[in-house]
Amino acid sequence: MSDLRTVWRDLGGDWLVAGPSLAEDDGLETAVVLSLFTDRVAAEGDTAVEPTARRGWWGDAYPEVAGDQIGSRLWQLAREKQLPAVLARAELYAREALQWLVDDGVASSVTVQAEVVRQGVLGLLVTITRSATPVIRFRFETFWKGA
Template sequence: MTDVALRYDADLGICDIALDGGLVATDDGLRTAVLISLFTDARARDDDPLPQPGGDRRGWWGDAEPRVAGDETGSRLWLIEREKIVPDVLARAREYAEAALAWLVEERIASAVAVEVEAIRPQTLAIGVTITRPTGPARQRFDFVWEATS
């Protein structure tokens, strides 16, 4: 399967379509799927504290009518974008990333997904994702820097 490749800009905290010699680049691996899973805003759960009480619960518009009940795109990482990076927030970030990537195992694209999260600066997370393919020891690692806003 080939996807349009996305490029993640850690300084701006955004993804954009990658170009290769003026043409849209493609990605036949997992990088684009991982980027979409982590950095698309999933809808906040009813019990999630919002960054602004009473604010928008966000979520990707395509999840309004999912083909599979409960299927959801994205992560809830956006919920911690204004929080100080303390151990509890690191644990939540890992939980949110693991939940966002769980579909890779459910769909048998991966046999295992491991997520590591660490603070590398007061408002900056490093997110490491290691994906093990079901066809053997082939592993892919993706590293991202996520900057919280204050």
């Protein structure tokens, strides 16, 4: 089954054009982009978030599976300083957002490495292991406003 290919560029997702139509892929890259860069609702204990600005996707109020949530909490790091503790949170938030790939049997494992690519840019290296295909790696960069 194919899907419209969604890629991450600079500040947002984009669809690629292939000839006279949109490019397609197996959907994995699109699923990863949407999982990482859609805003997940902030957890109750997230202290950096105002109670009235918890974001999230409205569809999470009506999940097909109880407790399912779309997206990641990476948005909470946009104004954080580039510190090792913040990189650890970026890895945690990305793994949390991609855990569904393992839970649903799409992948056997997912690993994430976060790094400071350059001043003001957070880099994520996502490695996905699937049993029937080789290891797949995606590299993403997103801007940090609180550099």
